[in-house]
Amino acid sequence: MAIELHTLDGGAGDGLPLVVIHGLLGSADNWRSHLRGWQQVRRTLAVDLRNHGRSPHAEGMGYDAMADDVLATLDRLGIERCHLLGHSMGGKVAMTLARENPERVASLVVADIAPVAYGHGHDAIFAALRAVEAVAPENRREVDGIMAEHVPERAVRLFLATNLVRGEGAMRWRVGLDEIEADYEAIRGEPQGDAPYAGPSLVIRGSRSNYVTDAMLPALREVLPEAALVTLEAGHWLHAEQPEAFQAAVNDFIARVEGAARD
Template identity: 65%
Template structure:
């Protein structure tokens, strides 16, 4: 098994109120930065730690994107931060990391919150996105306008292009990708696979899905309940896969209410 990667994180700092921390795990090609607005709200009540997974954000690049390895990375970070138990929230790919962590180390998870992903194998669906990222990698744009034009060769959606552009960083007069694109593409079969672990997580669990998203369909719910038997499923109206961005208030309220009901 690959050695653990020392992950970067946004940490709101220790909380003296006695509340368990909330750990946030982003999705594919996302980062902790995507959650800053939510962190500002949640940190009023508890310590919040948002991680950058391997090959994402400011974390190092490394081979291997399987869920056991990424779960181990997060656990190593929690050990470093002195967090023995926490509420764990994961979106999309990060939701599978969170499920893996809960199944492999259930004692560390007070409650599990999964945003718009099911514990199933998905079909390939990111070819256009990877092609767009390659365009930027090879095109060496000097500003974000050039980068957007390169992304637009494969991605029509302005919103998706803006999301992908969060992975750009400036260096030596040009914009480069901060993600480990080669490692992510090589590890993609593991990313679309089910989460790690052989047993169910029988702790409290909330699954939030977007009404306009195809990621958690009704025919997936039997499998979901085999893995997460105590899961409560809530569907957010007028929300797609990025439901925390589409309906931030409803998302925030659902998370707050669930954690309040299951303080750990």
């Protein structure tokens, strides 16, 4: 059964809407600065996936289930066709939706993820989140100190801290950590769908990231045979590290897609 997802929705224009899907332990809030830019020219919305942000918690993190959640959200909002953008785990959700419902997707942008299974890359992050959960700290500074014992990168800790809320006198996580950890094997696995997505697609990768290596490009071409590839001087969070270049790459791609549709 599909989950009713929380969305940040705004903007208007002549073009098709743009729908943005965040990555693991992210949320629609992470995309607010980009949304402000895109909403000046078209309706743009970002979703909170299940067990993330302000959306409900539910068992199951399979890509079929998460894609169904997004599709149900499009139906609820009256969006018949859209440009679809997904980062990291959200890119796999987007690939699944596009492969299973290509008539709903005018174009696809995948940010720094390939349609392959990855290793266990989040053990230290889960340990940090659980350590905070066990202590129930009173403020963000205390949370950061606890997480630093497991995650030395301050940028990663700041990203994780976007999931903090205050409840019952202590800081707590708003993510469904139990549900995410229980189905982590599905998250690190391949996106779903039997057929390739043959529509226009763009893959943006970070030069300092190992999520889309050259060795993964054959697998990528099998799923996205029409994909163009852009490499930015950035790591995995390329939309935060190179926001202007990232937004320019997306804007140029969508402009080409819409221009071709008018010709």
